[in-house]
Amino acid sequence: MFGDRPPPVPPATVPLPEGIGSGAVSLAPPSGPGSAPALPPSILAPPMIAPAAPATVPPAAAAPLPAPNQAVLALSARFGKDLPNVTGGVIWRIYADRPDGSGAFRMLREDRSPTPNIVLPPGSYVVHASLGLASAVRSVTLRQETTRELFEIPAGGLRIEGRVGTTRIPSGQVTFNIYKGSQFDAIERAPIAQNVPSGDVALIPEGTYYIISNYGDGNSVVRSDIRVQAGKLTDVTVTHRAALIVLKLVSERGGEALANTSWSVLTPGGDIVKESIGAFPRVVLAEGQYRAIARYEGRVYERSFDVVNGVDGEIEVLSR
Secondary structure, three states: OOOOOOOOOOOOEEOOOOOOOOOOOOOOOOOOOOOOOOOOOOEEOOOOOOOOOOOOOOOOOOOOOOOOOOEEEEEEEEOOOOOOEOOOOOEEEEEEOOOOOOOOOOEEEEEOOOOOEEEEOOEEEEEEEEEOOEEEEEEEEEOOOEEEEEEEOOEEEEEEEEEEOOEEOOOOOEEEEEEEOOOOOOOOOOOOEEEEEOOOEEEEEOEEEEEEEEEOOOOEEEEEEEEEOOOOEEEEEEEOOEEEEEEEEEOOOOOOOOOOOEEEEEOOOOOEEEEEEOOOOEEEEEOEEEEEEEEEOOEEEEEEEEEOOOOOEEEEEEOO
């Protein structure tokens, strides 16, 4: 909508606002026993906003008296009505209220303080406040005095991890895409955040979402509906029923794996799950029945096998 924005950047991490995890905001999950563990010092940055630098929250100070022909805009934010103030991580942008000759709204100021006092000439402006993937926008009119504006940004934290049984899937082996709404909606949506790493905290607007979790690059995919509340951290554990399988083409049981082997892993119905080339290809497969096909020096070998949840192992295919 507005001009002078930073160019799009991929998701990154920025400091977690101190209002979440400071003790002023409940950190318990929406349901289930126990309390939330300590927060890591990061959140997922929104796609159109550059990561904010770490900020130390200064003590509250009175707004300065405006100079002649100047006005002061005193800004602050909270997570919602009757919820605590946001004490870090907010990006404030002030825009002209009318487009320039190119049709873009020119950005006049940017501030990353939690409660900035911005000096501007009297007039009308548009104020945009963003916190993670949540934001709020408002038109304001300044006169030669101090104008105070309190924004409500109903954001909540979402932290996800994957497990197989009771074993946590290491970060880097599982990723999460977050979508607005429910997995059962008959509407195709683009994700609001992609490839979110395990253990990172994403700040997103309060609401209902669904997560698509991918463990490895095979067919272990899990969908989960969740609810995020403003000012709270929601911890989600996604459980995969899968195992890590290593494939080997050997001339005899327990023998050396043959290099330059082309592999295909198929379901019983003939659908291809994974294709690769090598002596020891690794693939994460959802539990179930499969068929491994190995092609080596113009000949084809195959073997059927079962994947048991949580039982990693090797599958040997004999080249005879």
